[in-house]
Each structure stands twice: as structure tokens, then as C-alpha cells.
Amino acid sequence: MDCRKAEYYITQRLDQLLSEEENAALEQHLASCKACAGELALQERLSRTLREMGREEIQAPAALSSLVMSNIGPQRRGALAWLPVTWRKTAAAAATLLLLAGGSAGVMNGLNMAGNGKTIVMETTPPNTAAVPEPGGAGGSPVNNDNVNNDNNDNAVNPDGNAPDAAPSLAPPESGAGDKPGGNQAGSPPAAAPNQQQAGNSNNAENGPPAVKPAGGSTGVNPGNARVLLSDDMKVTSTVLKVSVDDLAAARNRAASLAAGVGAATQVFPEQTSGKTVLVMRITVNSDQAPYLTGVLSGLGTSFHRQDEKRDLLPLYNETTVQYNELLERRDTATDSDERRQLDVQAASYKQLLDAWEAEAGKQVINLWLENK
């Protein structure tokens, strides 16, 4: 062996990639070549030192996460940018909580699809996502963007414009919506935000009511009268339940029918594959039925994880109510008709959020995680 080859073998040896024969050949060379022996010793020391550096606990600066979030915030919720900061913050927090709690609006749609024998994959409810996270009139903006851009997304575009079907930002990755990193998921760059807002809002003016219409259709689109603050509890219990099953599709259908059997509403998130195929269902059930349902869902397969969490939505509900009432006042005093329309749309999405919370209050949300055995 020459030094050149030994050099290569030394690298391989650092990664334990040498066969026994190769190792023996290297050893033979090292025995007679001081330079290469020294090289190996140093490389091993270097390698060890680098590995030790990798094991050091390094703490990220405390500000990092908030810097990240404040940077993606404006891009994501471009249409919200003109709202007061506290409003935007609440809107984001509200969206998070609502997603945890699981909005019931639009859920029946998913069940209907199941009944038709179609896949019950429903890209979560739009009130949680497309409309609700952006109550400040942004509700219609992503929806409309997608209606325009996303012709290939059958799920996303519904001529009737019913909110549940118009959840394009949640389209499954295969549909292409998720494959545009700079597109729908990411929002627009900050510079484009005002335009997007304009476009969104003017679109809303035309298609506004459908885009923000609560799924059930039972509650009106137009913002109603000012609300009163609630003083009673708005507690929502959520449970994460993980079950591994033999047949994912069968378990999904079984879970949906079990849920429907006790009058619970179900959303199904797109399947994700990561070695195992995983499916997440969000089931909203009356508290008194929850123990039973949790029990039978656990029996779908081998239940291997469970976690319960209680949240009180009341403070957020009340804060949002105050803002909603303010919006209504602004609308009533607005003189410009465009502005009025915008405020109407915003108020409608706030109302939708509040309605959804009211519907969730006292219920239990079961986040059912199904995975292939």
C-alpha cells in the first residue's frame, strides 16, 4: 500500500468502513510508515474532538423563536398587517386554540362525504384555518387566491363557495397546493401583502359571503348585533389518543362511524407517511359521551399513548368578543362603502370564531392518531 491509498483508508477507518482485509493492509502500511501512523493518530484525535463538540449542549438565544415567528407572521397573515398589533396577536392565538379545540363547523361535510362512499379525507375545517386564523378580513383572501390559482385542486374549489369545501390551504400535499413553497402555504412576501389584501378583500366583496359562511349555514353571514360577554365556563377537554391498527382505512371508517353513532363530529387530516402511515382524526364529542367513545376508539387496535388536557377558552372568548363589538361599531360609523364591506367580512369571521367556540364549549375533543402496525 502506498501513502496515497493509506490516506484514503484512514478516512474510511475513521468511519468504521474498512473490511478486515483492508484494515490489515492499512495496519501493515502503518507499521512501516511513521507519517501515516501519525496521520491516523491525529485524524482520530480530530474526529474525537469534533464529535465532542457535537455533544456540547448549545442553547439557542432566547429571542430566536420570537424573531422567527415575527418574521413569518406578516408574510403569512399579510392581509392582517394593518390591524393593531394586539388584534393580530389575538387572532393568531385564537386560531391556535380553536385548532386545539377543534372547530365543529364544516365537520358534517366530512361525514357526508363518508356517507357517499367517498373518501372522508377532509382537509380540516376552514373556520380553523383559511378563514378563522385571519379574522381581520383575511378570511377570504387565501381562499380566493386558491380558487384562482389552484385549478387542479378539486377539493378546494367549490362553485357554491361553501366554506368547508373551500379550504384550499389545507389541500393534501399531492394536490399541489403544498408543493408551492412560496405560494399558498407561505403567503406572500411582505412587499406583496398590501396587494394581496386588496385583492382578497375585493374578491370578498363579490364572493365574500360564501367564503366566510359558517359551514352549517344555520348562522347568518352578516354580522349581527353586539354580543355579551360570557361569565360561565368555556372549558374544552382535549385528548390525544394513539392507536396502532392493522388496517388503517378500516379503522378510519370504523372510528368515523363510532363517532357519528354518538353524535360526534369528525375531521380527518391527510394521511402522512413516515415509515408508518399515520392518520389523524379530530373528533368533537359531548363530554358525557367522551369516556365511552375514548374507550371504543382505544379498542380499534393497540392503544399506546394517551394524554388529556383541559383548556378554558373563556378569557380568549371574552377578549375576542370585545374586539368583535368594536368592529361592529366601526362598521356602523364607516362612511366609505368599501370600508364597510371589509369590516363586514372581518366581523363575520370573528363571529364565526365565536360561534365555533360556543359550539365547542363543554365538549371534548379527541385527537385520534391512527398508525399502521
Next chain:
Amino acid sequence: MHDPKILVIRAQSNDPGAFEELVLLYQNKVYGLCLHLTGNPDDAQDLAQEAFIRAFKALGRFRNEADFGTWIHRITVNVWLNLQRKNNGRKPVSLDEPFPSDKSGVLQREVPALDGDPLQALEEKEFRGLVRKTLQGLSEEHRAVLVLREIEGYSYEEVSRMLNCSLGTVKSRLSRAREAMRREMTKRSREAGVALPAAGESR
């Protein structure tokens, strides 16, 4: 609710809170890599921030097949590489020289023999300090491959996927990087040799 896979699904469903949880979960891991790549806290923070923002934008393309941590590391290293290439003008001297191409098979080493090598005499702490310093002087390709393979402990296959190059390229680049690292360390320690009491005494 801290399962990364669930958080990813929720974040992909436009739940900003879920993405924030992902950031909190992975920020130390990402910042650590950034620190090793950039060598200073300020640049590391900027890089980590940019990496998370890119990750957020590309979240729709992430299919939860891979480990989220590996994915964000991949983004981080590529953001850094692009940045370095853009700023090529004020890059430190590149050490990305070809392997000694002497076909005779005799490696042209600057370091002669074991006993004459000042590196051998360095204490652990000094050795580590020299490693850090030297790492920052390496070309970005060499640094990336060393940091990913040695410090972060990724396999050849993972490194090749992260850097979008073949396994063979990773292997030869790593080999060159180690050689360049060692050569530069020897050079530096020799230059500083007289000024390093520890090295002088223990010899």
C-alpha cells in the same frame, strides 16, 4: 401535544402555534449547527432565523417521511452554503485544493514524522481551540461536510442527501476536508509553536 409529527401536520394545516412549537423544539439543534458553520453567535442567530423561515415556506413540501430535525438541518446547511457562495468575495482563503495528485503514490505531506509534529503536543483544550479556529478557515464545502459528518454525526448517505451530491463526492470531499483540516492545523500550530508554552514544555 409535543409529538413533532403531529405538530408538523398541524403546522401544515396553517396552525402558526404548531410551527412555533416546532421552532422551540428544534431551535437548539438548529442553532448548534449554525454556530458550528458560522463560528460566531451573531451570524449563527441570523442563519438559524433564516433557516426556520425557509422551512416555514417549504413546509408544504415536507412529507413527514424524514425526521423534521434532519430536514431543518438540511435547509440550514443549504441556506448557509448559498449565502457563502453569494458572499464569495470576502470569503477566507479557500483550502479546497485537489488531493495531492502525485501519481507516484507518495503523498506530499508537509508534516514529516510523528515526533516532529507540534500538534501532538497540544493539550486537549488547545487542540479543541485550534480545531474551532481552523474549521472557520476551511472552504465552505469542506466545512459543511466535516460539520455534518463529524460534529453532527450524520451518515455518509444522509450527508449526500443533505448536500445533494453523490456518495462518492461526500467520501472524497470528506477525505480532502480532513486532510485540509489537519494540514492547516499543523501549519497554524507550527506558526504559533514558539508562542505556545504548553506545546514547548511538553515536547
